[in-house]
Amino acid sequence: MSSDQKSHESLGRLVSCISRLSYAFIKRRLGKLHIGRGQFFFLKVLSRHDGMSQNELSEMLTIDKATTARAIKQLQDQGYVTRRPDRYDNRINRLSLTEEGRAICTELDRVSRELEDSLLQGFSSDEKATLQDFLRRMAKNAEQPLT
Numbered sequence: 001m002s003s004d005q006k007s008h009e010s011l012g013r014l015v016s017c018i019s020r021l022s023y024a025f026i027k028r029r030l031g032k033l034h035i036g037r038g039q040f041f042f043l044k045v046l047s048r049h050d051g052m053s054q055n056e057l058s059e060m061l062t063i064d065k066a067t068t069a070r071a072i073k074q075l076q077d078q079g080y081v082t083r084r085p086d087r088y089d090n091r092i093n094r095l096s097l098t099e100e101g102r103a104i105c106t107e108l109d110r111v112s113r114e115l116e117d118s119l120l121q122g123f124s125s126d127e128k129a130t131l132q133d134f135l136r137r138m139a140k141n142a143e144q145p146l147t
Contacts (some may be wrong), residue, residue: 002102015144018119020116021059022115022119023037025114025115025118026040026111026115027112029111029114030107030108030111033104034078035108038067038071039071039074039075039080040083040108041061042057042061042068042072043059043075043081043097043101043104043105044073044082044105044107044108044109044112045060046056046081046095046096046097046105047097047101047102047109050095050096050097051053051087051095051096052094053092053093053094053095054068054072054093054095055092057095059070061122062143071124072095075101079100079101080097080100080101080104081095081096081097082095082096082097082098083095084096086134106110109145113119117139139144
């Protein structure tokens, strides 16, 4: 592909391609665990924020509440997550990983590192930092039309 073709390549298509191929990578690596691509992210966040509410989880992942509720129900049915009422407000459900859930997160972390290493192969430390900054800024910009 010529440099002129590269400069006209759609940013959306590139992001979509990376996302689609990343999900395929995750599915191949985690298929035996029966973890879907959506569940992957819910578990990753819960592994770092034990006890958060479903609403907080939805907001953190910028996913609607109904999708979060379905994913958590499925993870609960699989024995990876528990849901318990907040001790001060019974309308709020607090989420925690079970022992099984914590064990699976070790595998999720390994797969995440593998994917990131693969995607960033050949990048210098400075390029990785710059890319992360650019992507963070793009994500923030993408949120603007939603508010």
